[in-house]
Amino acid sequence: MINKFEEKLYNLGQKIGLTFDEREAMRARLLSKIAYSERDTLSPYSPMFYWRNISLYVKPQYVSMALLAVLLIGGISTAAEKALPGQPLYQVKTSVNENVLGLFAFTPQSKAQLHTELAVRRLEEVETMAMAGTLDATTTAQAESKIDSNLAVIKDSVKQLETDNNSAAAVDTSSKAESSLKVHEAILDTLVDGNATVNNAVQDLATKVSIQATALSLDRAGIDSRNSSTTLSIEVLLSQQKAAQDAISAVQVSLASATSSTATTTDEKLGGVELPYITPLISSSTEATSTIIGTTTINVATSTYINKAEIKLQQASDLLSQGNAKLDVKDYGDSFVLLKQAEDTAREAGKILEAGEKTVIMPVDSDVSTSIATSTGTSSSSTTSTVE
Amino acid sequence: MDKEETKQAFIALYDTLSSAIFRHCFFRLSSRERALEISQEAFLKVWEYFDRGTDIKNPTALVYRVANNLIIDEYRRKKMVSLDMMQESGFDIEDDDEGKIMEFMEIDKVRQAIAKLPEKYRQVVTLRFVEGLSPSEIGEIVKRTENSVSVQLNRAIKMLQEILHI
Structure with missing residues (x-):
């Protein structure tokens, strides 16, 4: 360096760099791209071209017999390692190769490591297929289901390690699983952003992977907290709890304004639909014996939406309760997942209500002739009389 | 060089230059996130050169040149922004460390000066x-x-x- 100013510039500059996660995520994306470009270059004159596309030329039952024959010869497992869902050797990869790996996983730590590897394999398969444009929603859903199973084993193994007073191994195992998930979350996000043909299933998978990574992080923090005197900062968990509560409250308010009525009782039925969430929120001015709604009522279509929204809202409330219960016993990972599900379910209830808001309102009183207004936003012009 | 050697050479190049290329992009752009994206795009484009079997005499220079071209394209689309806007776009500062804050303010000052x-x-x-x-x-x-x-x-x-x- 020539002088102090330039030296200072250089030293300042060196403070900027990639984090470990960023470097690894970028590396993984580049490797995926390289793997995809290698797959692309297979010549149609190459024997492997026909092997890979064998189902185009041979009936499925003969493919199975041929595969069995090759198994006897050997070397099939190596070829199967690169197989993707839908390809003939994929069954060998998952049912044979991966099961063999499982035979050697005796301890909770080795089981967790194996299932981390298996979850990563499923994610890599989704990424490779997404980049090749061959991914579909069914394959993604199957991968998601398998990853759920893998994560369940990982969590059980981590809990077992902590129970066995091996909290260091529990933290390490959880940390490795979390890092692997985060790398692939970053890759999946890139696929969603950059490729117009990737479907919503990949986006859902990316979200799920993100949630599970956070849950593992909280589990790890919980282990640290239980095994030391330090206070755990669970701000992210409390923040999620608040988000779930706010989402549920918002939908309750929306439900209340979805309809208006001048005559209700707690158990009153509107067009045959019970509304336990709405009725306590609507002021009542009716006689106890009154059985029919007053001036404004809900038509069948709107009541259907409200009913569905109510059911969703109840599910959200149940999930919130379960999440709070897990929080009380310091099961932070499961608590986070449940609270996130509570928030998402409440938002779904909100969307159901939005979908029903454009439906027309009609009288429900059986003694009043009814007319159905079919234009959006208009209310029925017929009047209603109260029947005792 | 066969396929495997090409791939290993490229990965070695990435491992050596990833931080440097990111730093270069960061000091010339307004957003850490965008610097990450440009860095990745630069390496992806360089991989295409490797994959085609192009004779690359100076791979380091190639990566920097490709990154620079992408940065120039970026200039044409966006303006430079201040540290506040960088924070909004995800540029995080650990604000419980005054030393770090001063450091990042200096970095931002230098970055804006370079932009001028x-x-x-x-x-x-x-x-x-x-x-x-x-x-x-x-x-x-x-x-x-x-x-x-x-x-x-x-x-x-x-x-x-x-x-x-x-």
């Missing part, structure tokens, strides 16, 4: 004073002679000092 330089000086300044490359190495990247790069650097450093009031 003419385009022809921005790249050489970043390569020299942020990456510590020599004038001859810079010459390879920007395809100029070592003397020409040295002259540009002298002018650039004077302008930078004026902008930063040093």
Whole structure:
């Protein structure tokens, strides 16, 4: 360096760099791209071209017999390692190769490591297929289901390690699983952003992977907290709890304004639909014996939406309760997942209500002739009389 | 070089240069996230050269050149922004450490000062004073002679000092 100013510039500059996660995520994306470009270059004159596309030329039952024959010869497992869902050797990869790996996983730590590897394999398969444009929603859903199973084993193994007073191994195992998930979350996000043909299933998978990574992080923090005197900062968990509560409250308010009525009782039925969430929120001015709604009522279509929204809202409330219960016993990972599900379910209830808001309102009183207004936003012009 | 050797060579290049290329992009752009994206795009484009079997005499220079072209494209689309806006776009500062805050403010000041330089000086300044490359190495990247790069650097450093009031 020539002088102090330039030296200072250089030293300042060196403070900027990639984090470990960023470097690894970028590396993984580049490797995926390289793997995809290698797959692309297979010549149609190459024997492997026909092997890979064998189902185009041979009936499925003969493919199975041929595969069995090759198994006897050997070397099939190596070829199967690169197989993707839908390809003939994929069954060998998952049912044979991966099961063999499982035979050697005796301890909770080795089981967790194996299932981390298996979850990563499923994610890599989704990424490779997404980049090749061959991914579909069914394959993604199957991968998601398998990853759920893998994560369940990982969590059980981590809990077992902590129970066995091996909290260091529990933290390490959880940390490795979390890092692997985060790398692939970053890759999946890139696929969603950059490729117009990737479907919503990949986006859902990316979200799920993100949630599970956070849950593992909280589990790890919980282990640290239980095994030391330090206070755990669970701000992210409390923040999620608040988000779930706010989402549920918002939908309750929306439900209340979805309809208006001048005559209700707690158990009153509107067009045959019970509304336990709405009725306590609507002021009542009716006689106890009154059985029919007053001036404004809900038509069948709107009541259907409200009913569905109510059911969703109840599910959200149940999930919130379960999440709070897990929080009380310091099961932070499961608590986070449940609270996130509570928030998402409440938002779904909100969307159901939005979908029903454009439906027309009609009288429900059986003694009043009814007319159905079919234009959006208009209310029925017929009047209603109260029947005792 | 066979396919596997090509791949290993490329990955080794990435491992060596990833932080440097990111740093270079960061000092010339307004967003950490965008710097990450440009860095990745640069390596992806360089991989295409490797994959085609192109004879690459100076892979380091190639990566920097590709990154620079992407940065110039980015300039055409966006304006430079302040540290506040960088924070909004995800540029995180651990605000419980006053030293770190001062450091990042200085980095941002330098970044904005570099942004005020003419385009022809921005790249050489970043390569020299942020990456510590020599004038001859810079010459390879920007395809100029070592003397020409040295002259540009002298002018650039004077302008930078004026902008930063040093």
